[in-house]
Each structure stands twice: as structure tokens, then as C-alpha cells.
Amino acid sequence: MSKRDYYDILGAERSASEDDIKKAFRRLAMKCHPDRCPDDPAAQERFKEAKEAYDVLSDARKRALYDQHGHAAFEGGMGNGGGFRGDVGDIFGDIFSDIFGMGGGRGGPRRGSDLRYMLELDLEEAVFGIEKSIDVPTLVECATCTGSGSADGKTVSCGTCRGHGRVRMQNGIFSVQQTCPHCGGSGKTVANPCRDCRGEGRVHDERTLSVRIPAGVDNGDRIRLTGQGEAGPAGTVPGDLYVEVRVREHAVFQRDGDDLHCEVPIRFAQAALGAELKVPTLGGEAAIAIPAETQSGKLFRLRGKGVKSVRSGRTGDLICRVVVETPVRLTRDQRELLERFEATFQGEDAAAHSPRNSSWLDNVKQFWDRVTS
Template identity: 50%
Template sequence: MAEKRDYYEVLGVEKNADDQTIKRAFKRLAMKYHPDRNKEPGAEEKFKEINEAYAVLSDQQKRAAYDQYGFAGVDPNQGGFGGGGFGGFGGGGFDFGDIFGQAFGDIFGGAGGRRRGPSVQPGEDLQLQVSITLEEAVKGIKKKFKINKNVTCDCCHGTGAEAGSSTKECPTCHGAGVVLKGNGIFRIQETCPNCHGRGKIFDKPCKKCNGEGRYRDKQEVEVDIPAGVDDGMRMTLRGYGEAGRNGAPSGDLFVFIRVKPHPIFERDGMDLYVDVPISITTATLGGKVEVPTLDGKISLTVKEGTQSGTQLRAKGKGIPSLHGAAVGDLYCRIIVEVPVNLNNEQKELLKKFDDSISGNGAKSSNNLPGVKGFFDKVKSFFDSMSDSKKNK
């Protein structure tokens, strides 16, 4: 099964895209891949993928959950993604010319360099790796970090100019904030290198930020890690990335969770596993055994004749789901310990005990069923080899 693509990538939009941008992208792609219009192999699957992405990103609540927790925050199998969503394509309000213009106007020079005003540049996204313990992953925790990033200048409020500074139109881009490079029909639009996208230049640039409108600073960020997070999970803090230019929004901060290995427990999804050593006596006769959990010790019953490798389950002693709707279990793997450093008297007693249960016949079969079953298999194996040689 192919790995799911990021929903923003599916629609071809930025993570800070507004609702109208997402809607336009959806309509454009839906028109292109609609099964009634596109008969190419894979078009229908592509159409379903587009519909699924739009169903999440067009819903503010679902989009917020997806932005925060990725695919773990939304479940496509529970409502909203089915065959229903295809009905809005046919009628009014769908101007193909407008959609074509949105998709291709700039690259073919449709703007013609005539657009006035600053070229807004959203801030860059940042990444942060956070290491937490298993206990912190189970219960959730708030952590504070300091990160170096570009912040909006508090002296000029992002304008890049000192108070009272006069401005004039940038002679390079003529106030557009962008320039077009290249010849012929295909031209590339770039931020003006002279005014840095503002469309104007100042006679008195801000001294604190050197006219950039932003500067580097160490900022404290608090990350609220919810209970139930798993190793490798990504959280998104909207607007905590680099400051944008010319009034553009800030980028996002992507927080990647790393859960440290635990000295006792192993994790598999919502379940925990722990090895519990017991004595031969307890394994043979049964009894009670104390086992650790993340909430403290509990007592479990070991049945008579328990073998090494047996798993005992402590229900509800695992890890809660990300949204707290369910809790996993704790599986205790029994390890029967063989006694070591025995004195001569203990060894003799052990030999007498072994003689009493490992003789031939029904007694041995009842006391050591695993041993008898193993040697029965060995005997059958060599008998089959002997018969094979005789038949040659």
C-alpha cells in the first residue's frame, strides 16, 4: 500500500494557505481528475485522494487536528470521506477561465509586472526535536525551549524604516516588489533585489534591523505535548517559525517527538511489554508475583505449571490513545530463572527430584509434556531419514 501524501502536498498549496486558496486548488484538480472527464489510469484514485484532502482542509476543526498531529489527528475511515463529496462540481459558480488564470497567470507573465505594493514573503518554517521519557509520553508534559529565529523588529514594526523616514518608489521594480526574469513566454518572477520586495526604498533605514524589518533573536517557546504521543510523531505550532517580510505571516514550527528507550518497558503502539523473572518453584506450584507498571506495582497470579515465555495481560495498564478514548494493555512475559551456584546438597536434591519425574512411561509424559513432545519429534525425524535411505 502506497504511503499517504501530505494533504497540503496533494492540493499543491502551502500550509498557511487560506480557505479560498484551498478551494480554488481543489476545484482545479477536481476538474482535471474527475472520472467523467479523465479516463487515464490512476485518475480515479487521484480524484479520491484530492477529495479526501479537501474534506480535511476545508473543515476548520479537522484541519487544526491535522496540523497539530498529522494523520494521527484525523481518521479518514470515520465519516466525511466517502463517496458523498463529489456532488458540487457540475453547476454554477465554477469558472474554468478563472481557475486557469489562477494556476497559470503569473508564470505566463499575466501580471505583466504591473502589480503594485510590497511582495509579501511568508516566514520560513523551523524544526525542533524534543526528547521525552516514556512516562512523559504517557502522561503528557509542557516543555520550554529557546530557539534562535528571525522576529519582527519591535522598533520599526517590520517596516524597515525609522519614524519620519521618507520613501520613494523603487526604480528597479517600479513599486511592484518583484521583477520578471527570462525571455519569451516563460518568465520567472523573483523578489526585487533592490528593495527586498517592498516596492519602495527609505532614506532612513531602521538602525536596529538595518532596514530588514526583522532581526535574529532567541525566543522562548512552550510546547504542550499531549498524553499518548509516540516516537517520531510531529506536532505543528502555527506561526512560531521565522517572521515573515512586509506584513506576511510567520512560518510554522514543526516539533518532532523522540521518546527515549525505557530501561524496563518496551512499547508497541498503545501496549507495553515487560519481562518478569520468576523462580522454578513459583512456575511449578503457582503463586503471586509483583510486576511494575507506569503507575506503580501490581500483583498478578501465576498459574501452576507456567512455562517460560508465557504472557500475562494486565488490562488497561498500557498507554492512552492520543485523544484519550482508549488505553492499551501491559503484557508481562514470564522468564523462568534457572538456579545457579548450588551447593552439593542442593544438587543432590535436584537430581533426586529429576529422577522422580523424568523416568519412562506415563509419569514422565504427565510431568514433562514439553520434553516428551520434543523427543517424540526427534525420533520421528530420524525414523523418516532411515526409511528414506532404505528406499534408495
């Protein structure tokens, strides 16, 4: 059986930081550690699987190998046999990489991590669109060294890859090249690190960004801001920022795709005699005609009063569900009127005024007949 992806096992993104990897493993360990689950073999197996994944992804060298080659990086000694070799002039290694497309060093330096920001919106903001300012804690380019990581701008050749930007993994007669994990593929390291960023070229800070939210977005929609993610190591490009939308619950409307739903309470006299009601929409008031003898729960559809889709441009509908309310806090006169009104429903003709009640009684009679037969 093939092994599960290490990132999937830990529930982590491929762009996850070392701290994120550590936190993900700790969460699993708290749930599945053998000391906590001594009688659960399945939990113990999950812990063993998580430990194996963590051992690889928490080690920068092993993680780089895994990202490049997957589980194959640790089969047959690839990850352990030859180790790193700075000399990349071996012609067989270059040919092997070119033929099989495994020349990881040719892809250039790594980039900054992508970030995700959860943005809560009111329903009206999601429907009509809005421009929002957000504060994003992230790694940004160091202002002191302008992202170079160097206090004086001087660099030296990387001692791991000897300035080539690539290292070679030896496995028997074969060798596979990949980006140098120490210099990120640049072939250079900082001679005199910047004091503010300690040679990283980036520092922790909070940025304020303006995000334009298009009209019609819904829960789970994502807006990509290219280059606004985490700053990369010195000399590399930043990642992207993904703004994910969460729409707050509304006091009147519930959204279902491009349609809106709402409940409209009416008095039973209005339901019995008919009435014209004003109902709210996101664009103002609208009128609906309640026909006589309307039953509670009847739906009325207002075309084009819903949400305009951010993708198709189609506008949904507003669906109003009328709910007949029982009157409360009756005065003496109101109670007497209702009692006289109720008295008119006595006799054989009473069922004609309550169609649902009659069908319900018929169903009850059939049920009892089946039970007692």
C-alpha cells in the same frame, strides 16, 4: 521520462534556507563526485542531477521561478529569454496570468520559514502529558526597527518591480507574472537600513517557548505552533514551529502503539507450583496470578493498563511476558535438593513432566529419519 523534483534530489524541504540547500548539495557531492567514484556511472549521473538542482535552487531568481512553475520555468527559454521586466502594465501578461492561474505576485509577500524542533521525552511524560520549556535558535523580529528593516521608517519603491510587487517573465508572445524576489511582493525597499539587522527586519536569537504536550503522544508525533517559526523578511508573517516528539527508551516498559510490554522474571518453583505476583504499571502496582505449570514466555494481559491514545481516546493494555530464571549461586543444601529432585525424573514417566522436551525429541527423530533415509 519526467524530471525528478529538485528538492527531492537534494533531500531538502521547500522551506530550506540557502545554507540548507548548500549543505545538502555538499553532502551529495561528497558521495557522488566523479573524482570519488570514477568507475560508477550511476554515481556520476546522480552528481550531474544534483548539480543541476543546486544551480537552480541556489539562485534566488531561478528558485522563485522553479517554486512557481516547476521545470516548465526553464523550458523554451522562460527562465532566460526575456529576463525580468519591471513594467507589469502589459494587458496580455495580466490576462495570461489570470486565465492560467499563474499570477504569482497576487499571492502576496512570502512568509518566514517553518522550523522543526526535536523534543525528547521520558515514557511517562509522553503517556501522561507535560508542559515543557524549549529554547529555539531562530530568526526573530529585530527589536530596534520592530521588524521594518528601516532605521528611520522610510521606504522607497523597489527598483526591480518599480513598486508593483510583481515582475514579469517574457517568453515569446506570452508573459507570466510572479512575486518580485527583491522586495518579496511589497513593492517597497528600505531607504536607510537598520544597523542591527542590516535591513532584513530580523536577527538571529534564541527564544524560550512553552509547549503543552498532550497525553498519549508517541515517536514521530508533531505539535504545530502557529507563528512561532522563523520571522519573515520585513513586513511579512513568521513561519510555524513543528515540535517533533522522540520518546526515550524505558528501563521496564516497551511501547507498541497503545500497548505496553514488559518482562517479568519468576523462579521455576513459582512457575511449577503457581504464584501471585505484583507487577509494575504506569499507574502503580497490579497483581497477576501465575497458574501452576506455567511455561517460560507465557503472556499475561492486563486490560486498560497501557496508554490512552491521543487520537481515539482508547486505552491499550499491559502485556507481561514471564521468563523462568535458572537459579544461580546455589548453596550446598539447595544443590542437594535439586539433585534429589532431578533424580525423580528418571524412567519411563519422565517425559510426562516435560511436554515441550518430548515434542522436541520427536521432531529431532523425524529430522534424522529424513536425513538418513
